[in-house]
Amino acid sequence: MGTTDVDIVIAGAGAAGLAAAAAAADSGASVLLLEAHETFRSGSNTSMSTSMIPAGGSRWQKEAGIDDSPDLLYGDIMAKTKGKADPVVARALSDVSPRLVEWLADDCSVPLELVTDVWFPGNSRLRHHCVPDRSGRTLHRHLLDAVSARSQVTLVVPSRLTGVEEAKDVLRATATRPDGSQDVILTNSVILATNGFGANEEMVRRYIPEIADGLYHGGDGSLGDALRIGESLGTDTASLGAYQGHGSVASPHGVLLTWTTMMSGALLINSDGQRFQNETIGYSESAVNVLAQPGSVAWAVFDQHIHEKAEPFADYQDLLTMDAVKWVDDVETLASWIGCAAEDIGQTLNTARRSALDGSEDPFERSNWAHTLEPPYAVVKVTGALFHTQGGLMVDENGGVLRDGSPIPGLYAAGGAAVGVSGDSSYGYVSGNGLLSALGLGLLAGSAASARLVG
Ligand SMILES: Cc1cc2nc3c(=O)[nH]c(=O)nc-3n(C[C@H](O)[C@H](O)[C@H](O)COP(=O)(O)OP(=O)(O)OC[C@H]3O[C@@H](n4cnc5c(N)ncnc54)[C@H](O)[C@@H]3O)c2cc1C
Known part of the structure; x- marks a missing residue:
């Protein structure tokens, strides 16, 4: 390889970039980590998430007696996407998942624990690992602490990767500061970890028009830079219509109401006092269902039991602080709060209650009631x-970016920059697969990029 300024340039300091940086440093590589947005500690998608990371067969699951495996995780991903997830990436992420969570805990000191009190849509096993405050x-x-502790990594903020060119056997990366000044860096590898294009209105309208008029509740740095850079190099792309949506973001507060409420028995009711979907389908595909209701809103209705299930989530605590959770004593007050007729919502609650208690058929085919609501x-x-987009640059099992089906030497993508494992729309998103793609491909790409140096 030719002379370089640094072994690896990584763009983006979210989950994908930080995992890649730590993994590459541990294999002895020098890393320049560029982060474009000074707000990334609170404004990256990773920092907005609830920290749920799925794994199939971790040591925490074994200790809890949960029989899980990479094969079962892979099967769940394929089932939810109706077979449309990229099989190579889905296989690689499923296989790496137990090692990933154990590496995060052991080598990166992330205090992970297994979630055993909540089922998430699309997962046949309890397999989410998170930090204690679920934030x-x-x-x-x-x-970030794990990366700061590794002296081989230099983090530069704000600095935006604006171009990558192939130059003989190295890559030439261009980093641009907010004042327009630029550095050109010669490097062996570039890892694109810049997330997707959710914050780029024009791209969302072009690739995912169905969600373009919905609220955007994701990182402000997700401007589609990986796609732009990929395009300049002629890379392959896939699944650009795939995304993680969410059907319960408190309005107008713009804070997530955890889907745990729905999985624990809550109902979604529109301004006519009617339900309109099975609340236990994925939260991602529920986004467009809620947007199709009058005023593009709905009301989540639950009770004390479900409130207690949601309490461990930091987002839910924020909602309580904001006074976004209203308590009403009876159906009449509930109706006046929503603005519908008391008879209508009364009937809606009664029908749901009957289905929950005696198993009578639900008009929306909900079978998992978990609990019947009590005033x-x-x-x-x-x-x-829209939380984040899931399509992106085609990659191989190491996160290597493909052009005409073959990896471009030294170019990698991870997280929302790369093709995800959600198929081609919203319904394929299995809870936790955003961070699995970010951290999993980050770990794989960071390791593969440093292995190239030895090679
Ligand atoms: C409310 C909410 C809850 C969620 N909860 C979960 C969950 O519990 N589990 C789960 O799996 N997923 C969850 N997700 C999805 C998850 O947040 C994302 O899939 C994941 O964080 C993406 O990680 P990333 O590293 O690819 O992107 P990010 O975390 O967004 O990081 C990308 C970084 O790149 C920077 N950047 C962009 N362009 C450039 C450039 N050209 N040069 C340099 N830097 C650049 C950005 O500023 C940003 O800091 C949630 C999302 C939301 C919004």
């Missing part, structure tokens, strides 16, 4: 939102 900001802080009722007004 992405805490996860992000631990990842007083908690009510939160919600809307549908």
Whole structure:
């Protein structure tokens, strides 16, 4: 290889970039980690997340007696996407998942624990690992600490990767500062960890028009830079219509109401006092269903039991602080809060109650009720939102970016920059696969990029 300024340039200091940086440094590489946005500690997608990382067969699962494996995780991903997830990436992420969570805990000191009190849509096993306060900001802080502790990594903020060119057997990366001044860096490898294009309105309208008018509730740095850079190099792309949506973001607060509420028995009711979907389908595909209701809003209705299930989530605590969770004693007050007729919502609650108690058929085919609601009722007004896009640059099992089906030497992508494992729309998103793609491909790409040096 030719002379370089640094072994690896990584763009983006979210979960993908930080995992890649730590993994590459541990294999002895020198890393320049560029982060474009000074707000990344609170404004990256990772810091906005609830820190749920799925794994199939971790030591925590074994200790809890949960029989899981990479094969089962792979099967769940394929089932939810109706076979449309990229099989190579899905296989690689499923296989690396137990090693990933153990590496995060042991080598990066991320205090992970297994979630045993909540089932997430699309997962046949209890397999989510998270930090104790279930806050992405805490996860992000631990990842940043892990990278700061590695002297081979230099983090530069703000500095945006604006171009990558192939130059004989090295890559030429261009980093641009906010004042427009630029550095050109010669490097062996570039890892694109810049997330997707959710914050780029024009791209969202072009690739995912169905969610373009919904709320955007994701990182402000997700401007589609990986796609732009990939395009300049002629890379392959896939699944650009795939995304993680969410059907319960409190409105107008713009804070997530955890889907744990739905999985524990909550109902989604529109301004006519009617339900409109099975609340236990994925939260991702629920976004467009909520946006299709009058005023593009709905009300999540639950009770004390479900409130207690949501309490461990940092986002839910934020909602309580913001007074976004209203309590009403009876159906009449609930109706006046929502603005519908008491008879209508009364009938809706009764029908749901009957299905929950005696198993009578639900018009929306909900079979998992978990719990029947008891007054007083908690009510939160919600809307549908886009959280992040899941399509991106085609990669191989190491995160190597493909052009005409073959890896471009030294170019990698991870997280929202790369093709995800959600198929081609919103329904394929299995809870936790955003961070699995970010951290998993980050670990694989960081290791592969440093292995090239030895090679
Ligand atoms: C409310 C919410 C809850 C969620 N909860 C979960 C969850 O519990 N589990 C789960 O799996 N997923 C969850 N997700 C999805 C998850 O957040 C993302 O899939 C994941 O964080 C993406 O990580 P990333 O590293 O690819 O992107 P990010 O974390 O967004 O990091 C990308 C970074 O790149 C920077 N950047 C962009 N362009 C450039 C450039 N050209 N040069 C340099 N830097 C650049 C950005 O500023 C940003 O800091 C959630 C999302 C939201 C919004």
